[in-house]
Amino acid sequence: MGPLIIKASIQIAKPAHEVYEAIVDPKKMSGYFIATGSGRMEEGQTLTWKFPEFSEELDVFVTQSNPDQQVTFEWQGSPKQRTTTNITLSAGKNGSTLVKITESEMPANEDGITWLRQNTEGWANFLACLKAYLEYNINLRKGAFDFMTA
Numbered sequence: 001m002g003p004l005i006i007k008a009s010i011q012i013a014k015p016a017h018e019v020y021e022a023i024v025d026p027k028k029m030s031g032y033f034i035a036t037g038s039g040r041m042e043e044g045q046t047l048t049w050k051f052p053e054f055s056e057e058l059d060v061f062v063t064q065s066n067p068d069q070q071v072t073f074e075w076q077g078s079p080k081q082r083t084t085t086n087i088t089l090s091a092g093k094n095g096s097t098l099v100k101i102t103e104s105e106m107p108a109n110e111d112g113i114t115w116l117r118q119n120t121e122g123w124a125n126f127l128a129c130l131k132a133y134l135e136y137n138i139n140l141r142k143g144a145f146d147f148m149t150a
Contacts, residue, residue, distance in 0.1 A: 003112075004106040004112045005104040008123040008126075008127055009100040009101065009127070010127040010128070010131055011092045011096050012131050013135050014096065014134045014135065015095060016069070016090075016091070017068050018097075020068045020069070022133065022134055023041065023087060023130070025040055028133075031133050032129040032130055032139055034049045034052075035051055036050045041060070041062045041065055041071050041073065042062060042065050045061075046059055048060070052145075053146065054148075054149070060073050060074070061073060061074045061075070069088065071086075072084065072086045081107075083103050083104060083119075084104055085103045086103075087099065103123065
């Protein structure tokens with residue numbers, strides 16, 4: 001068995017430019033995903049994300065950013081392993097955008113299986129929150145993880 005890879009996708013009834021901006025702009029991301037971000041997701045930038053439910057901050061290094069098409073970044077996928085996340089945007093039906101996320105690579109061991117479960121759930125949640133934010137201006141994440149705060 002090779003390295004573990006997460007895959008998640010969703011179709012959003014908005015054009016690629018709107019979806020892209022909601023992903024790269026920290027002010028927009030704070031409406032559905034992070035509490036704060038130190039800057040836009042632009043190639044070569046190292047950013048800091050703070051999540052509303054947790055005290056720790058995560059560093060994100062943007063390796064690629066192609067407007068309206070793709071964002072690729074590296075971050076700490078687990079305490080022991082950096083992972084690469086790739087978000088691609090492509091034309092969907094009726095002017096919508098298909099958003100696909102892959103995150104890789106973790107070894108196929110106990111830590112990797114835990115990562116796979118947690119981050120697959122996390123990316124599915126990210127996509128649902130992104131869709132609700134863009135299509136209905138709703139922040140699904142607000143209060144959703146309060147039970148996890150210490």
